[in-house]
Amino acid sequence: MSGRNVDPVFKNASREARVALFLFGAAMAWIVGYGALRGYGRKAEDLVFVCGFPDWIFWGVVVPWVACLGASIWFGLRFMKDDDLGPEKREGLDD
Secondary structure, three states, rough: OOOOOHHHHHHHHHHHHHHHHHHHHHHHHHHHHHHHHHHOOHHHHHHOOEEEEHHHHHHHHHHHHHHHHHHHHHHHHHHHHOOOOOOOOOOOOOO
């Protein structure tokens, strides 16, 4: 792609998509991995509760979801760019 002009809208969209996919992959890896390692094969007497949740649910689901909520707010308010897409065409008036 070197030497060619890349549309800035495409450049921003692909950058945003890469970050979104990275955040999704990291969250999925943590939630599935932590749940698989800490949630299975435990005895009932070994369960510890945090804020009313079993510890593996709290650290493996609740905390990552809250972190993803924060990341989504940051992504939408600070990271995404508002690109100019050109003049808006009105239906039936502009051809």
